[in-house]
Structures are given as structure tokens and as C-alpha cells.
Amino acid sequence: MDVSRRKFLKISGASLGLVAASSTIGGFVKKSNAFFENKSEDSKSVKKIPTYCDICFWKCGAIAYVRDGKLWKIEGNPDDPLSKGRLCPRGTGGIGAHYDKDRLTSPLIRKNNRGEEEWVAVTWDEALTYIADKMQKIKSSYGPESMAFFSHGIGGNFLKHMIKAYGSANIAAPSFAQCRGPRDVGFRMTFGEDIGSPERTDIENAKCLVLIGSHLGENMHNTQVQEFAKMNGDGGVIIVADPRFSVAASKAKYYLPVKPGTDIALVNAWMNVIVNENLYDKEYVDKYGFGFEQFKAEIQKYTPEWAYIETGVSPELIRDSAREMAKYKPATLIHPGRHTTWYGDDAQRSRAIALLNALMGSWGRKGGFFYPVSMDVPAYPYPEYPHSDKPKVDNPDKKYPFAHETLTTGIREATITGKPYPVKGWLVYGTNLMQALPNRDETIKAIQNLDLMVVVDVVPSEIAGWADVVLPEPVYLERYDDMNVEFFKEPFVAIRQPVVEPPNEQKPNWWIAKKLAEKLGLGNYFPWNDIEEYYKTRLTNAGLSFDELKKKGIIKGKKQPIYFDEGVPDKFQTPSGKIEFYSLQLQEKGFDPVPKFNKQKEPPAGTFRLLFGRAPVHTFSKTQNNPLLYDMMSENEIWVNKDVANKYGLKSGDYVKLKNQDGVVSNKIKVKATERIRTDCVYMVHGFGHNAKKQTLAYGKGASDAGLITKYAVDPLMGGNGMSVNFVSLEMQL
Amino acid sequence: MARFGMVIDTKKCVGCMDCVVACKTENNVPEGLNRDWIVQDVKGTYPTLNMQIRTERCNHCDNPPCVYCCPCGASHIHELGGVVLVYHDKCSGCKACMAACPYDARFIHPDGYANKCTFCIHRVENGMDPACVSVCPTHCMYFGDLDDPNSELNKLLNSRKHRALITEAGTKPQIFYLD
Structure with missing residues (x-):
């Protein structure tokens, strides 16, 4: 991601003497204001039109600027509760979608x-x-x-x-089935409701945020990242468990370098410490919990010493981080994540995360999970x-x-x-x-x-x-879409409306x-x-006005209660009507009523578990041909631990191909030799390695994780596709 | 007299590059070039690591070698806020400034002149923040007057540990990074 300036300096060094000879050209030109490249934003040639973004599904309120009839730039709509006046890099780069030369033009x-x-x-x-x-x-x-x-x-x-x-x-x-499903099922089994989108996570008011593989800051869900930065800037504590030293990990007080596939072991060990040291919110659990004693008995075996063998995280670190989270309850938010289809046991992992939140008493509380409202x-x-x-x-x-x-x-x-x-x-x-x-x-x-x-x-x-x-x-800047009647912290409706005309048919x-x-x-x-x-x-x-919505882009409703202590009824839509520490409905269908840890298959020698994630400048596989975002990141890299890279004689910038367990070989992909990842896995950003020839920028750039994901582990609870179960080797022959 | 500068809170920055994209659209920076950029500064070995993430650009130095070395008088210090700018039509594209800059902050625009961050002086003169500052979703960047003891910048600099980049070059950079 680092954008190097060195190449410019090299160019300058090489041609300096040659060009310097003609350096007086222009020397007599009168002083001018040529550096004022832009006209003022208030000039008559500039029109501002509100809409909401479509570069991802977050639907941020935006204001598009049209200058002399041409799309110029997009900013956040200050009235919008999602963007709060600031878009993410993809949203800012959204105008590139309009200018993409490879667009479809006719049926x-x-x-x-x-x-x-x-x-x-x-x-x-x-x-x-x-x-x-x-x-x-x-x-x-x-x-x-x-x-x-x-x-x-x-x-x-x-x-x-x-x-x-x-x-x-x-x-x-x-x-x-390929993303947030397991999470919503795990939380539904526990609290009776989904997490939803945008997530009902009150990061802004959390005093402690725990991220398990969730890479906020690289995963650029605008409101969440804004709240994450604010919470961190205000002195909030961040705890990250991830096989990769993510951006979020760099902000963390505790970083747990967990072995891929062992998250349930870690979460259960955290719960073991919190329950046995009486660090949980007892009043909350007594009032709302169902089956707590059975749950307590079930998690006794998951001691930090046991978990160390599975996760590679030291017992001290597990205990210290567990005690740290308990300090800030109920404003300790263990983030449910979004892309949660990893190993096929994902709904149970999500349920473990839900139960840890229940121990913190964070559901329905400020700094935890709020109750979304809508108009x-x-x-x-x-x-x-x-x-x-x-x-x-x-x-x-x-x-x-x-x-x-x-x-x-x-x-x-x-x-x-x-x-x-x-x-x-x-x-x-x-x-x-x-x-x-x-x-x-x-x-x-x-x-x-x-x-x-x-x-x-x-x-x-x-x-x-x-x-x-x-x-x-x-593209979204040239069309109307359905109105967004959002479920979030405050009720509002938003309009997506054309800013410029579609260029073709x-x-x-x-x-x-x-x-x-x-x-x-x-x-x-x-x-x-x-x-x-x-x-x-x-x-x-x-009872609302179309003209007003068109003009403002957003109409807000009256604030409503979003936490229990503001008047949200403390009812749970589970079979027991309570928070289910022990799930009879899971038991009835033959599943574990309390999440159990099962070992994942390990990568055979010479292979690495393929992990994937997001970059802040791209959405899925749909923005790689956007010229502005392409300019920010034109290909993905394969993250390889530096020691591993050394062993293979690889350095950053070299290219390799990846071959998976079924013999599928990827496009060539650039190596990022880094300290920021474990030795048993490799990582790439999802969405690259396009093989659509008519996307001339994106075609053939980087490698596709999806192409290498021939194997997937189906979650028996809900049919989700665990995709982090593929192993790859590094192939030097390009 | 105002002295414009920036304070950047590295604790908040996630390196998302929104500042880079916003600068490009605001200033029509040509494809393949950029006036600001992200550095991820990693120290240590796995898993005991530290990483500082910084958004970097021209430091609008108080002692700017790019201005002193310019044979055409194109690189200059603007009367407002001490911002370092380039007269495009005076610039011959000789690249002396690029060689002189310790921050690699300049490049040659395809139209033939040296180009770099202007602190969005066209916005600042109209009472707005530079584009990068105003879009940042993490609110990690602060722009203002370093000569004003009551400015947000000085409040931050007085209360937090900070540093500027490559100060040993003696150029007196005007962008400060909070730890």
C-alpha cells in the first residue's frame, strides 16, 4: 500500500544535467496565479447535488459536485448519520466509476x-x-x-x-452464505436478533473494542472506521486477535497472534477466565441469562493453558486481555465481524462471540449493541x-x-x-x-x-x-435507486438521484x-x-416532501431510544425469551448447545493457509477497473512472513504463483515479505486477478483468492461457506 | 502573519488513502501521480511489532531548499501563510527542486512543470481546510496557523509528544506527527 516517491527522484537524478541547460525558459514570464487550478466552489459553474453512495453497501450520504456540466468530485453529506460529512476513499473515488472507459454502453x-x-x-x-x-x-x-x-x-x-x-x-x-450469515445466526441463537447492516455496534461509545480477525481501517465501513478512530483517539482500549498484524492491531493495547482456525478456543478461554474470576456482569446475567450454570460447566475445560496449545497465544496474554476487557463492561464491545465465513464452524464461533458479549452485558447497552431505529x-x-x-x-x-x-x-x-x-x-x-x-x-x-x-x-x-x-x-451517479429507509442510530431516509446523465444507452x-x-x-x-x-x-x-428530500438528500426523523436504559424494552426473541447461554433449539437439532472447539486441518508441510481480506480502496471485485481507485491500488500482493520469504529466497516485489491443494494455479502475484503475518499462513486482498478481458485496467492484475478457493466447508447450522480452508504453495516458475 | 502548517495524529490514521484520492479529484492530479501518500513504518519482529501510519506530503518548509535552488524563480514562498508554491508558467521542469527536496514531495506534471501539494491554497483562501484534511474519515489531520498560540495545532503540539520528518536536513518542515 505504501506509495513510493523514490521513482520520481530517480527520474530527476538521471535527467537533471540535461534539462538544467534550458532552465531559464519561462524565467521572464510574469508572475501568475497558475497554481490556482480550480475555480472557487461557490462559482456559478459549480452545482452541488446530494445523493447516496453505491461504491459499497454502506450507503453513505454524499454531495456530488458538477463543474461546467462535468462530474468533478464527491464529498460526504454532513447531514447524513452514516458518513457524517466524510466519505471513505472508495466513496471519494466514486467519480472514477463514471469515467471508466470500459463501461457497458448498450444491451x-x-x-x-x-x-x-x-x-x-x-x-x-x-x-x-x-x-x-x-x-x-x-x-x-x-x-x-x-x-x-x-x-x-x-x-x-x-x-x-x-x-x-x-x-x-x-x-x-x-x-x-458467503459473508455475514454465520454472524447473524450466532447472534440470533443467543440474543434473538441479527446484527444487521449497517452493524448495530456502538463503537463510538465503547471503552474497549475487541476485534477477532475483523480488520477495521482496512475494511473501510465508513461509520465504523470513523467511530473506531474516535474511540481510539479518545483513549479507548483495543484488543486484536488476528494471524496478521493488521492496521487495527497496530492500534491495539493487546495483540494476540492467534493461529488461524482456533478462534473458538481463544474465545472460550477468555470466557473461562471471565466466568471463573467472577469478572462478568453478574446482575445482567442473572436477570437476562438462560442456562448459565450449564454453560459455566461446559467451558471449564477451556483453560488458558489448554488454549495455549491450540491457539499459540500465551496463557498470560489470554488472562491479561480477558481481565482488561472486563474492566470496561458493559462498554466492552466484542465486534461480531462482517465477513465471517471462514472454517465452516462459523455460526458457533459467532455464538461464542455473542456469549462473550453477554458476559460483558454489552447487548442493549451504550458502548455495546444498540437497537436500530427507522422512519x-x-x-x-x-x-x-x-x-x-x-x-x-x-x-x-x-x-x-x-x-x-x-x-x-x-x-x-x-x-x-x-x-x-x-x-x-x-x-x-x-x-x-x-x-x-x-x-x-x-x-x-x-x-x-x-x-x-x-x-x-x-x-x-x-x-x-x-x-x-x-x-x-x-453508474449510481447517473440514476435513481430505491430510497434508503435506514435502520441505524437515528431514523432517516435518503435519496439516490442522478447527478449527471448516463453517457450512452x-x-x-x-x-x-x-x-x-x-x-x-x-x-x-x-x-x-x-x-x-x-x-x-x-x-x-x-408525510414527507419529495422536493425536500431531493434538495437535502437526507430527511431525519425524531430521535428514539436505542438502549435499554433509554426505554428500549429488554425483551429477547429467543425461545426462552432470555439470552441463551445454553441453547436448547441447537441441542434439539443435534448441535452443540454451547460452542465447542474442534480442530481444523493444518496445512501440510510446504503449504500455507490462504487468508484473504479487504483493502480500504476497493470493494469486492467491483472497483478494480475504476481508474481513480486503480491508481491507488492496481494489483494485490501475497503477504508472506519475512523468514518464510527468506527461506524461499523471495523479497518484496518479486512475483510468484500460488498453487492450491487441488492443483489450481493463480495468476502471478507480487510478494510482500513482511513481519506482519504468521509463518503458517499467507494473505491477500480479495477481488483481484480479473479474467474479464474487456476490463482493460483490471484484467490479469494480481491474483484471485476466489479462483484458489476450490474447497469450502459448509456450516451445518446455516449453510455458510467457510472459505479459509484452502492451502497454497508458492510457485517460483511464472 | 499566519504560518500555515499541519498536525497529524498517527494514533487515529488508518492509512486508508482517502486523503490521496481527495487530493487527486480536488486538484485534477493526473493518472499515476499523487501529491500526498501513505507510509506504514513497521518496527520489530512478529508478533512484537510497532507500526506508525502516516499521511505525507510537501512539508512547506520554512527553510525550503526547493525554492533556493530554483533557477527560474518558479518555486517560491507564497505571501499567505508561508506556503511553498510553484508558478507553473515560470517552471522549466528542470527537476532541481526534486533533487533538493528531502521528502520526495515533487514530481513533474505531464504538462512539464514541477507539481506538488499546495496546502489547497485555493480552498484555504476561501476559508476551507485543504481537501485531504476535510475528507479524512478518521479526523486525524489538523490544518491551521502555527503562529497563533491558541490554534488547535498548538494546543495539540503543547499536549502531545510529536515529531517532524527528517529534521536533520535543516529545512524546518511545518508538518508535525503526533505519536
Whole structure:
């Protein structure tokens, strides 16, 4: 990530003598103000338009600046509770999405084989007619449930509505089975509620923040990072357990270099210390806890001495850090993380983290977990969706009893096997499934079984390369999207509205959904003429003004209680109505009622566990071709411990390839030889190594973790895909 | 007389590069070039490590060798706040300033002149903070008048341990990093 200036100096040194000879050129030019490159922001040529960001799912309120009709820059909207007037680097770089030279410009229909990225440009009417015909055929041959929708982000809302109107509930986002699912299940089993997004973590008011593999600061969820910096700056204590010395670790009072895959052992040992030394919030546990005594008995075996063998973290460090967290209860927040699909036992790990929070008494308390609030904006009064007799296709016979959202990989599996019933059409919006799902071969196998594969995107992504029809959308700065009625610390609604015109024939998702619905004979589900009318109806029904929302970007509601002591009812939606230290519903389904530690398979000699994470300047695999963000980080690196690198004769800047246990070999990737990682694992930032040729900047740059994740461990509770179970070797032959 | 400078709280900085991106959009800095950058300064061996993260840029030195060595009079000290600037149309692109700068803060703009951080003087003159300061999600950067004993900068410098970079070069840098 370090941006070196050295190269500039080298250039200067080499050419100095040569250029100096002509150095008086320009010497007589009158003094000028040429360094004032920009006109004042208040000049008449500058327009400011509020909207909310779409570079990630956080949906920060923003103000876009248009100068002389051209998009200039974006800043945070000071009224917005999420951005608080400041965007993250991706949001600031969002204008690059508008200027990306490789954008999709017109609808496309596939010319050759799927995956060859060869299409013919067609009109919107041709494209939509083609899709509607195929969808009608799927409906008549297999039923509407055989059409599935993969969506990520708020932009998918209208297409989701269209698919439901068509008759399918097989709608999934990788944010569940490939990301936050286990966390939400673990917390639901314990407190009766999900963590949600944006997270209900009150980092700002925490006196102690514990991060287990969560890398805030690199993971750039704006509000969380802002609160993290403030909390740290105000003298709050940070404790980090991570196999990698993350940015957050550099801020920590205690850093625990935990062995990958042993987090449950560590958390259970922490709980062992806290319970046996009576450091927990006894009053809170007595009042709200269910099954505490059984829980206490279960965790007796997890002593720090026992945990040392598993985790590699010394008993002293485990005890000291446990005692430290207890000092600040209930304002000790053990962060639930976000991307939590690591080893396949992730819902239980998340449950252990939830239980540690319960011991601190942090749920429902200031500096812990708050109760999110929202404005009362009624949904649009649509007709009822058609009834289906078929259950969703992704989780037959409730194989994963605690999956409360649809499983992407469940739909993929059904598409491959045709069981419990065939899936013949995929519509994909806002998610590059090639990098989001593990085991690419399975994804391709599923796609090859389809009668229809449609991708709506802004750039020719990898998943677009597999589509029969590609529909180009304007980037978020050129379109309306659904209004954001957010659940957060204070209630507010936000508008996404066009700042500049789409440059070509791109059409927004709401338009695509409405037109396609009309072609499918479902026009009655889209009674509004355009999205402004939709906004106006909903806002009028909520007693709010469209003009005001357009002008301000955000309308806030009245503050409401968010903690127990402010008046939030202290009720838990678990079977017992209490915080479940011991879970009977898990026991009934044959799972551990208290999380147990099970050993993970270790990397064989000469291989390393492949870990992956985020960089602050990129989102998933969708920003690598954004020229501004590409400029910040154009390729990822493989982090290798310095001693290991020395053994291999590698230094930073060298390139290697990675080969996994199934013989899959990555693109070449630059080595980062560093002290900041354990010797038994390697790490890379997710989202690179694109093989979509039409993304000319991102193509072939860096390596793809997703490509190497051929193996995944399925969480038996909820069907999540643990992806940190792949082992790679370093290949010198490029 | 004002003396502009910056104080940067390394405790808060996460090195996210928002300052770098914001500078690029604010000042139309060409592709592949940047006026500010991030340094991750790592010391120790795993797992006993220290890392300081810094956002760096031109230090707008009080004793600026880039100004003294400029044969064209392009590099100069601006009358407002002692900010070091370059007259683009006087600059020949000879790179003497680049060789003189201990911070590698300058580069040659594709249009042929030396370019670097201006402390966003066009914003400062209109009462705003530099773009990097105003976007920072961690609020780790403070811009202001070092000559004003009551400025936020001096309050921070009086109460926290701090240092400037490469002070041994004797250029009197005006950016200070809080530990």
C-alpha cells in the first residue's frame, strides 16, 4: 500500500544535467496565479447535488459536485448519520466509476459460447423481448420458481419486486452464505436478533473494542472506521486477535497472534477466565441469562493453558486481555465481524462471540449493541405476489435448519442437480458471482445448465462474460435507486438521484424492471410511471416532501431510544425469551448447545493457509477497473512472513504463483515479505486477478483468492461457506 | 502573519488513502501521480511489532531548499501563510527542486512543470481546510496557523509528544506527527 516517491527522484537524478541547460525558459514570464487550478466552489459553474453512495453497501450520504456540466468530485453529506460529512476513499473515488472507459454502453446478446465474452449489440426492445420470451418459456415448462435472482445492494430492489411478481422467491445474495450469515445466526441463537447492516455496534461509545480477525481501517465501513478512530483517539482500549498484524492491531493495547482456525478456543478461554474470576456482569446475567450454570460447566475445560496449545497465544496474554476487557463492561464491545465465513464452524464461533458479549452485558447497552431505529415509510401499495406451492429451492428439507436467508450456493446446487426442482434461469444484479462464490467450476457447471442467463451490470465483469444477455446500467451517479429507509442510530431516509446523465444507452434498474414486467404481462405490479412518482407516493404516505428530500438528500426523523436504559424494552426473541447461554433449539437439532472447539486441518508441510481480506480502496471485485481507485491500488500482493520469504529466497516485489491443494494455479502475484503475518499462513486482498478481458485496467492484475478457493466447508447450522480452508504453495516458475 | 502548517495524529490514521484520492479529484492530479501518500513504518519482529501510519506530503518548509535552488524563480514562498508554491508558467521542469527536496514531495506534471501539494491554497483562501484534511474519515489531520498560540495545532503540539520528518536536513518542515 505504501506509495513510493523514490521513482520520481530517480527520474530527476538521471535527467537533471540535461534539462538544467534550458532552465531559464519561462524565467521572464510574469508572475501568475497558475497554481490556482480550480475555480472557487461557490462559482456559478459549480452545482452541488446530494445523493447516496453505491461504491459499497454502506450507503453513505454524499454531495456530488458538477463543474461546467462535468462530474468533478464527491464529498460526504454532513447531514447524513452514516458518513457524517466524510466519505471513505472508495466513496471519494466514486467519480472514477463514471469515467471508466470500459463501461457497458448498450444491451448485448451473446454471439458464441458462454464465457467467451463475445456479444452483438442490440436495442433495449430486442434484449427485453428476448429475456421475456425465455422467462415465459421457463414459467410454462418448469414453473416460475425455476427463475432465480442473485442480487446485491439496494439497486436490486425493483428487479426483486419484478421476480416476485413473476412468481419466484428464489432470491439470494452472497452477503448471507458467503459473508455475514454465520454472524447473524450466532447472534440470533443467543440474543434473538441479527446484527444487521449497517452493524448495530456502538463503537463510538465503547471503552474497549475487541476485534477477532475483523480488520477495521482496512475494511473501510465508513461509520465504523470513523467511530473506531474516535474511540481510539479518545483513549479507548483495543484488543486484536488476528494471524496478521493488521492496521487495527497496530492500534491495539493487546495483540494476540492467534493461529488461524482456533478462534473458538481463544474465545472460550477468555470466557473461562471471565466466568471463573467472577469478572462478568453478574446482575445482567442473572436477570437476562438462560442456562448459565450449564454453560459455566461446559467451558471449564477451556483453560488458558489448554488454549495455549491450540491457539499459540500465551496463557498470560489470554488472562491479561480477558481481565482488561472486563474492566470496561458493559462498554466492552466484542465486534461480531462482517465477513465471517471462514472454517465452516462459523455460526458457533459467532455464538461464542455473542456469549462473550453477554458476559460483558454489552447487548442493549451504550458502548455495546444498540437497537436500530427507522422512519415509518410505508412500502409502495403493490398488488399481492402470486402464491407458490413450492418451497424455496436452496435448502431442501431444511438441511440447514438455521438458515434464515436464501443460500446462493443452495440455488447453484439445485441448478446443477435439478433437485428438488430444476432452475433454468438466472438474473444477476450487482454481484460478480465468479469472485463471490467459492469453487468457480461449480458456478460454471450451473450456468451451463441454464436456458437463460442475464446480467445487469455497469462494467463488463467476469459474471457478465457468462451471460446470454447483458443489460448496461448507468453508474449510481447517473440514476435513481430505491430510497434508503435506514435502520441505524437515528431514523432517516435518503435519496439516490442522478447527478449527471448516463453517457450512452444505459438504463436504470427501475426502468429495466418495469419494462420487463410489462413485457411479461405484469405491468399492474408497476403502477407508477417513473421512479419520481414512486418516491412521491411513498413519501406523501409518510408525510414527507419529495422536493425536500431531493434538495437535502437526507430527511431525519425524531430521535428514539436505542438502549435499554433509554426505554428500549429488554425483551429477547429467543425461545426462552432470555439470552441463551445454553441453547436448547441447537441441542434439539443435534448441535452443540454451547460452542465447542474442534480442530481444523493444518496445512501440510510446504503449504500455507490462504487468508484473504479487504483493502480500504476497493470493494469486492467491483472497483478494480475504476481508474481513480486503480491508481491507488492496481494489483494485490501475497503477504508472506519475512523468514518464510527468506527461506524461499523471495523479497518484496518479486512475483510468484500460488498453487492450491487441488492443483489450481493463480495468476502471478507480487510478494510482500513482511513481519506482519504468521509463518503458517499467507494473505491477500480479495477481488483481484480479473479474467474479464474487456476490463482493460483490471484484467490479469494480481491474483484471485476466489479462483484458489476450490474447497469450502459448509456450516451445518446455516449453510455458510467457510472459505479459509484452502492451502497454497508458492510457485517460483511464472 | 499566519504560518500555515499541519498536525497529524498517527494514533487515529488508518492509512486508508482517502486523503490521496481527495487530493487527486480536488486538484485534477493526473493518472499515476499523487501529491500526498501513505507510509506504514513497521518496527520489530512478529508478533512484537510497532507500526506508525502516516499521511505525507510537501512539508512547506520554512527553510525550503526547493525554492533556493530554483533557477527560474518558479518555486517560491507564497505571501499567505508561508506556503511553498510553484508558478507553473515560470517552471522549466528542470527537476532541481526534486533533487533538493528531502521528502520526495515533487514530481513533474505531464504538462512539464514541477507539481506538488499546495496546502489547497485555493480552498484555504476561501476559508476551507485543504481537501485531504476535510475528507479524512478518521479526523486525524489538523490544518491551521502555527503562529497563533491558541490554534488547535498548538494546543495539540503543547499536549502531545510529536515529531517532524527528517529534521536533520535543516529545512524546518511545518508538518508535525503526533505519536
